[in-house]
Amino acid sequence: MLKINSNYKQLKDSYLFYETAHRLADYQKEHPDKNVIKMGIGDVTRPLCPAVVDALKKASEEMGVAETFRGYGPEQGYDFLREKVRDYYAEREVELELSEIFISDGAKSDCGNILDIFSKDNLVLVPDPVYPVYVDTNVMAGRRIIYMDANESNDFLPGPGEFEPGTSAEDAAEGPDLIYICSPNNPTGAAYDREQLKEWVDYANEKGAVILFDAAYESFAEGDDIPRSIFEIPGARTCAIELCSLSKTAGFTGTRCGYTVVPHDLVRDDTELNALWLRRQTTKFNGVSYVVQRGAEAVFTPEGRMQIKENIDYYKENARVIMDALEDLGIWYTGGVHSPYIWFKCPEGMDSWTFFDFLLKEAGVVGTPGQGFGNNGEGFFRLTAFSTRENTEEAMERLKKVLAK
Ligand code: PLP
Numbered sequence: 502m503l504k505i506n507s508n509y510k511q512l513k514d515s516y517l518f519y520e521t522a523h524r525l526a527d528y529q530k531e532h533p534d535k536n537v538i539k540m541g542i543g544d545v546t547r548p549l550c551p552a553v554v555d556a557l558k559k560a561s562e563e564m565g566v567a568e569t570f571r572g573y574g575p576e577q578g579y580d581f582l583r584e585k586v587r588d589y590y591a592e593r594e595v596e597l598e599l600s601e602i603f604i605s606d607g608a609k610s611d612c613g614n615i616l617d618i619f620s621k622d623n624l625v626l627v628p629d630p631v632y633p634v635y636v637d638t639n640v641m642a643g644r645r646i647i648y649m650d651a652n653e654s655n656d657f658l659p660g661p662g663e664f665e666p667g668t669s670a671e672d673a674a675e676g677p678d679l680i681y682i683c684s685p686n687n688p689t690g691a692a693y694d695r696e697q698l699k700e701w702v703d704y705a706n707e708k709g710a711v712i713l714f715d716a717a718y719e720s721f722a723e724g725d726d727i728p729r730s731i732f733e734i735p736g737a738r739t740c741a742i743e744l745c746s747l748s749k750t751a752g753f754t755g756t757r758c759g760y761t762v763v764p765h766d767l768v769r770d771d772t773e774l775n776a777l778w779l780r781r782q783t784t785k786f787n788g789v790s791y792v793v794q795r796g797a798e799a800v801f802t803p804e805g806r807m808q809i810k811e812n813i814d815y816y817k818e819n820a821r822v823i824m825d826a827l828e829d830l831g832i833w834y835t836g837g838v839h840s841p842y843i844w845f846k847c848p849e850g851m852d853s854w855t856f857f858d859f860l861l862k863e864a865g866v867v868g869t870p871g872q873g874f875g876n877n878g879e880g881f882f883r884l885t886a887f888s889t890r891e892n893t894e895e896a897m898e899r900l901k902k903v904l905a906k
Pocket of ligand 1: 607
């Protein structure tokens with residue numbers, strides 16, 4: 502008899518977004534005239550920049566002409582795009598070979614797909630709170646997960662050895678095989694500095710673990726002290742894989758393009774992980790469309806770089822508006838500086854869902870309860886900078902008004 506993958510039965514319902522949508526719908530039914538401002542969205546709102554749109558149009562035209570039509574492309578991505586990615590890394594003195602860069606249809610897919618090359622017996626370490634994809638993709642495969650203890654006292658940036666209470670002494674001593682690090686982080690917006698990331702790199706090399714570094718928000722990082730890539734850290738080539746995305750960098754959430762870097766120096770079990778990943782991709786993936794890769798290429802041109810920066814600056818200014826309001830109110834927060842996410846402590850000791858209801862009913866503002874990202878999120882709340890400036894300012898005025906009461 503056919504058996505399903507029963508690991509799927511172990512998945513928790515994706516309750517968070519369902520429940521927030523449900524509570525919002527109930528509220529709007531009762532108050533149809535209220536203008537509710539949505540500050541929970543994790544999707545961008547600014548359109549693709551003109552340089553990308555032009556490139557997409559041009560590539561579409563090429564596809565309609567026999568001489569320039571392209572069929573199947575290289576599974577690993579076209580050289581024209583991989584060269585641009587390589588040059589982008591080289592600006593930060595990270596030297597990559599083209600064969601170390603794999604073009605993807607986004608970081609989420611590769612986050613799940615990369616697990617194909619690892620045994621189910623590996624122990625996985627994820628932060629709590631966490632981007633739920635890291636947990637669910639490993640639950641689907643039946644891997645055991647332990648948690649890093651991210652909290653207010655470590656500014657939601659746990660270091661090696663900071664396991665959540667309840668982690669067995671054996672697991673803590675043995676250490677994980679796969680380590681997820683997302684910096685700048687979703688949901689907390691916190692970003693590791695060089696020294697902190699170096700500790701993780703040293704730990705992974707010592708344990709023979711592999712870091713899966715999610716750099717989806719790298720373009721929001723500011724200043725020299727916050728690495729945009731784990732490969733800026735000495736030693737990372739022997740212990741890390743980097744997953745990156747143009748979703749938040751260039752508004753590609755609906756267009757779909759990203760890249761994954763697997764260095765040749767990353768060897769486990771006498772095997773180059775780059776070779777395994779190449780084998781996996783050439784077997785199960787037929788590449789990102791030519792048109793989209795041309796659009797992605799335009800992101801890296803001087804014109805594209807200037808245009809996407811305008812959008813990122815716009816979101817960052819929204820983040821500034823949120824941070825200013827929280828500072829005025831004397832509320833503890835992290836994120837915002839290197840990230841479109843601001844993560845703050847619910848006022849007056851409220852739990853995440855009580856504050857969600859309070860904010861919706863009293864201020865007509867929707868955010869995301871931290872508890873939905875893990876136990877350590879309880880008592881915290883996430884707002885995003887992806888709204889319009891006008892809505893962000895209005896939401897913060899409302900927040901100040903209801904909390905000043
Ligand atoms: N990684 C993190 C931490 C994210 O927050 C997101 C999207 O919200 C992704 C990956 C997914 O990115 P993509 O749109 O490239 O699949």
